Amino acid sequence: VPFMLVGAGLLLSPVWSYMEAKHWLIYAITNQRILIIRTFPRHKVESFEPAALTKLTRTTRADGSGNVLFAEETRRGKNGTYTVPRGFYGVPDAIRVEEAVVKLRNSGDAAQDNYT
DSSP states (O other): OHHHHHHHHHHHHHHHHHHIIIIIEEEEEOSSOEEEEEOSSSOEEEEEOGGGOOOOEEEEOTTSOEEEEEEEEEEEETTEEEEEEEEEEEESOHHHHHHHHHHHHHHHHHHHHHHO
């Protein structure tokens, strides 16, 4: 029975991710940071400043939607450390979102130059 539960969890994982992104996540790009706001099951706000935007990758579907990943987070688990990609999932216009992330990342480079 536990094996079947694990299998069911793996099968339902993409469905949960889709539901989460569609209904319970708010993505925002400001002129100073990227925000990921989670509204369910508990309220959580994550903020990424330009210096944290280190791993930019985009995947695009035929309709222009896709994922824009911009950072990685290292976590520790009982089986060791693993990397979790951070970013926007299932956004309608992935190319435009990627351009906005690049613009924010580059603005951070310019701001850093002003302090040196």
